[in-house]
Amino acid sequence: MLNRVYDKYLAAYTCVAGCIHDFKRNEKGVTAVEYAIVIAGVAAVVATIFGADGTVEKLLDGIFDNIETKVNSSMQLGGGGTPAP
Template sequence: MSESLMLKGYVTSRIIAESICNKCKKYLRANDGVTAVEYAIVVAGVAAIVIAIFGAGGPVEDVLKTTFTSLKTKVTTLIAGSGSGGGTP
């Protein structure tokens, strides 16, 4: 009788354990879709920020244009000044 009772307890505990495992697996699978959607939203946000910063008319373009215009002016001035032969190298 005690063997029968132990066997019944073992089988019941295994059924409960498997049921819990199956529910956990089902929960984790259900959240995979949500995680993918969350990653897609983050990627879209980062892409929008990158386009806003580096796109045409963005602040990076303005800084680069200003910097290169300034360099061009300075180099042109230096070249024009060295053509007069007045300075030492």
């Protein structure tokens, strides 16, 4: 009984050790890590640009504030139509 348990343990250990050895030698894993690092960098840049108080948000706020001002002044000068309630 213990012999069979030991044999299964040894087979599992050999399999895991072989997988780890193959993983260490696999160059595809290195490439995946490199891509992950590049993606993390790009994500940081995108978060900075589009995040709170980012460049794009400030630009869009300025554009929409300008449009709001023009629409409000147009309605006050009788530019047509009635404002929605």
